[in-house]
Amino acid sequence: MAPWWLLLTASALLVAWIALTQAGHQTWSMTKVGITSIPRRLGASAIVVVGIAGVVGVLIALLAMGAGFERTLKLTGSDDTAIVLQTGQKNETGSTISLDSIGAISQMRPVLRNARDEAIGSPEVVLSVSLPNRSTGLDASLALRGVGPHIWELWPGIKIREGRVFQPGLRELIAGKDASSRFSGLKVGSSVKLEGQSWAVVGAFDSGDAHNSEIWGDTQALSSAYHREGFANSLILRLKGPGALEMLRTNVESDPRLKVYVQTTRAYFGQQSESFSRMMSIVGSAIGAIMAVGAIFGAINATYMSIEGRTREISTLRALGFRRLPVIASVLLETMILAALGGTLGAFLAWAIFDGFTAVTMGQTGQIVFALDVSPTLVCDGIKWALAIGFVGGLIPAARAASQSIVKGLRAT
């Protein structure tokens, strides 16, 4: 996509040309006539606007899916917390870390300690469970995460919306906001059967990120229920401050017993969104491109029809001494103004309907709920697409309008 400075320079040059040259003046007066006569050619103009609005709206909505998923996962992590995983494993579910290693890493200097001089860290187990979806009744999977006792110091932003926190060692669970709204049996006060045992749902939390799609319990209680004593899948730690990550990395690498690697939680969770975001950007651009070709044909067609209605007017102006260039420029300018209007309309509709719209897809261990994110960048991209369509769609009819015979044009009905 063209960078903004290029577009700005082009527009500045255009304004200067219109203001300073005679051809520019002619263009401007023709464009004014063109724009004021749009109501008489409403149908043709509407085709350009609506056609381009459709392309831009669909494009933005699809890209907003990828962007929203990425945002939700990036929000899930932070830069001042680190996740420790087994070397060679990309996901928590595939990784195992022994309790000895967890103890050793927690004692390292770069790890922040709380007022009681305990390392702020959470050894976590991540399991996948399958529950019936509330609306479809079909089984869907979600992540069940065992978290350590320091979890609330690790993620201070998480709020308990209802009920209370689970008690360590007990078979109690709390459910994320999206998990409890989507799955039956996760209401506070109900109970879920895991491994043949009954677990009470004692609370609901809101983290505002991908954790909302999970259910949480105590790491130890879950490890023993699932016969996974002696290890966790990952260890999440709060770092002391800038530079602490590098230090932790060095410490971990210098200990030959540890077969683990460290990254920020933001990097880790962000990575989980990569393939989906990339897929959405490919799919969105491909569908957008096909629709854009259709919109270009539509715009050419509509502009032809507009010009046909103005044949006599254009020929008269040409007979009066208007040159070809102002004719081309004014037709093009009009189409591009309509295109910009369509682009803005499409972007607005996409934003009004889809910004914050929740969607679900499959994450590594379970479904993740995310909100579509129509960002200003996406809106700008959409409008750039609109201008490009308007330019290509207006060029051919504009050239034709300028090249038609004046005499024939004057005789047109």
Added chain:
Amino acid sequence: MKFVPLVWAALMRRKARTMLTVLSVLIAFLLFGLLDSVRSTFDNAGQSSPGRSRILVTPKSGMGTKPLPFSLLTQITDIPGVMGIDYASYVVGTYQDPKNSIAVEAHPESFFQLYPEVSVKSEELSALRGTRTGVLAGEMLIHKFGWKVGDKIALLTAQPRKDGSTVWTFDLVGSFHFTDENMKINEVLLYGNYQYVEEARAQEAGTVTYYSVKVASPSDVDRVAALIDHATANSNHETKSQSENAWANAQLQQYGDLGFVVTSIMGAVFFTLLLLTGHTMLRAVHERIPEIAVLKTLGFRGKKIVALILFESMSIVLIGALIGLVTAMLAVTWVRSLEILPIPISSVGTDVWLRGISAAVVLGIVVGILPAVRGLRLRIVDALSGR
């Protein structure tokens, strides 16, 4: 039929306009063909008619979340209505490059009786039975890696073997394929011998990932599935049993509501198209008002005028739709030949064609109706005098 030249003349009156309109229709139906094929690929993936009378028994927490004990085999076999049973364990690893993730699905011999739709040459099947470390590769994999019978396939895994290594080496003894389009997703697998995997692995010995149970007819599925789940209730390996098709459907549903996305996109596209072709048709008829008046003067009845105009709008939309759908077919064939997608898109099928043509017919009528009514209401005197 004798009016074809008349409609043709009307269409050729402004060639550029007709062509551009047809092109817009073409693009819309190209997109429709592509998106609807993708949707039907997802809707139908893993759905087969033998799958309707097979029950997939997985842990209640979902397939792959934990293994099921081998002891369930006799328990399930004893349940009345069970005609045959198959089970599988996986060896999952990467081949040559960390990006090439490959799974070996290790089955007992009963697999090929339970799944008659797997096409294997009989000599390759006996080679698999005769080679402990043997595997059959799906044809998609054979194409992707250019494997030949006799190749050794080494997978880097996270699953330790009894000999301490985590590298599993298999011998390629043949290939398999599915004739049913919907089952082609399985051609990315390797089929191996359960006995070998069971004996070689250091962890999860004596377990399987799932059981597959054959019942006499689809109507037995619910009853037998309930009996299996009842037998495992309150144990530490509770199961969830359902027909293979139901399971496949639930899996794909989890990735998102593709149907909604496709419907929304096509809604936007067809709305725009309606406006475009509708406006073009109105213009085309408007320009020909004197001609229509002449036709009426010559004795053409209102009905015939309506039919002519509808025929014209229908031609534009149907020609565009036909070419668009054919282009979609070619495009799908091309994408399939690239073999870059995890699931091969099914070709533009009869269902897609039917839906596409119905949409085109509806569109053609809607677009033609307004100009047709205009032609019908036309008063000869006014029209001829240019009022």
